Amino acid sequence: MKKIFTKTAIAATVLAAATIGSIPTVASAAQKFVSIGTGGVTGVYYPTGGAICRLVNKTRKEHGYRCSAESTGGSVYNINTIRAGELEFGVAQSDWQFHSFNGTSKFKDAGPFKELRAMFSVHPEPFTVVVRTDSGINNFEDIKGKRVNIGNPGSGQRATMEVVMDAFGMKNSDFALASELKGSEMAAALCDNKIDVMIYTVGHPAAAIKEATTSCDVKLVNVTGAPIDKLVADNPFYRVATIPGGMYAGTDKDVTTFGVGATVVTSSNVPDDAAYAVAKETMSNIEQFRKLHPAFANLEPKTMVSDGLSAPLHPGAAKAYKELGLIK
Structure with a gap:
């Protein structure tokens, strides 16, 4: 899986190396990166990705993942870029999640994206x-x-x-x-x-x-x-x-x-522990998540893990939801 290393992440790594005298620690050696494709900076997808990454990054020492939100062209771009292995996660409209998984509408020529996996839905x-x-x-x-x-x-x-x-x-x-x-x-x-x-x-x-x-x-x-x-x-x-x-x-x-509905999607090629970290940190901190944008104010975890999801849940996400009592 190709990882996207952002300028911010690279700069942070350089700064960390300079601070500790270029001696790698166990934590820095184990740190892995995931990116969430969003949309334009004046829409809601960009703050959605930022909100998810904020929660994931708070506990990165526990799970080893650093998350970054990337401003992109939007739903169709995100799905296509996940399919190409150049993004791990993306925000996408529920209709384009459906069409991509089934190979219909805009995705007819590309064919069904059967590796597409759902994480959760967000705002209407x-x-x-x-x-x-x-x-x-x-x-x-x-x-x-x-x-x-x-x-x-x-x-x-x-x-x-x-x-x-x-x-x-x-x-x-x-x-x-x-x-x-x-x-x-x-x-x-x-x-x-x-x-x-x-x-x-x-x-x-x-x-x-x-x-x-x-x-x-x-x-x-x-x-x-x-x-x-x-x-x-x-x-x-x-x-x-x-x-x-x-x-x-x-x-x-x-x-x-x-x-x-806005949904967060990924691929079956993304490691289970990465999907688990994103799903668990978002759902277990839903009160904090709701406060990060007005569009999130009425979100409920039990509906987020099912509404608007056409592709199967990623196994890592499903594991987190079972542990949290959101699905059986």
Whole structure:
């Protein structure tokens, strides 16, 4: 398994060596590294990876693993990079976990990723549409003819946007502009009047949406209708979702949409003790985890180890959950 050694980890190793006179200790010799692929720095995946790593690193002397969170292109990128052996763990939307394991949708050409393993689910992720208030857009179908950011290639939100567009019979050519900005670039583009619409499949509250709603006149709009009803009915990984009114400036009423869940995935090639450490430290410290981001506030371990998981549990994670009484 190829390990990813980050600059921070390398710097830490160099500093440690200098501090102890370049004499390796048993602990430093035994230390192993794992990385979690996340998403853009203004989304929720990045702080999710950071929160998990913070808990894992607190007890690294016990299990020997140092964890780092890597900012990446998102769900599809993370799954593909795990498959290539270049990441140990990754955060991914529940729908793309399903499609990867089964070799469907975006993963049809690559075929089923039968080595994909689930760790746990995290926060819900509503499909969120934010529009300029002067755009004349009041629902998803109104985005035709507008300047729309459809998401960066490799991200779960881009892939989900394409699913929704297909459900509504839309194509990129239906838009005045179909941009491919990353999550960290969308809010500025919206407020600079370079786009009319930004799409984000994300946990709430999200920094990118807070940035947009506090910087210019924008609002969230509903994503509803027969095409959405059919998506939810036909796919077990989708569900109706509500974004509470008042969470963001400019949107006082509840917004109805649909959504997925964020999940943490890995590969059967990742050692059992690594998966065990990540699973155990996260679940046994759930009170601390909940405090690390508002989107985690209502997480419950018993649902986290089952909801939205299409791939089998990694045996290392399953061992931890049995010890903690979360599964039989």
